[in-house]
Amino acid sequence: MPMAADDIAGMIRAAIPDAEVEITDLAGDGDHYAARVVSESFRGVSRVKQHQAVYAALGGRMGGVLHALQLTTAVPN
Template structure:
């Protein structure tokens, strides 16, 4: 069963409370998403650490109920 974009956003914001999250359904199938996550908590962290924080917030759903996520992370300007 595909995961709703709103659920992805809710999970990320629960794990990274200051995050600004934009979710795009890439294929219209509820199974392939792009996420842009902006958070001050990413400042000073490597891209790998930023992305790991997002994956941690998703609680192990990557590769399971969440099939594909194109992830972009950033710090606020």
């Protein structure tokens, strides 16, 4: 069963409250998304740790309910 973009964004915002989250459905199938997550909490944190924080927010849904997520993280300008 595919995940809705709003559900993905909500889970990320729940775990990273200050996050600005943009979700794009890449294939129109609810299984392949791109996410851009911008958060002050990422400042000074390695890109790997930033991505791990986002994946942790998704509660183990990667590779199961959520098949693919092209992830971009950043700190605010």
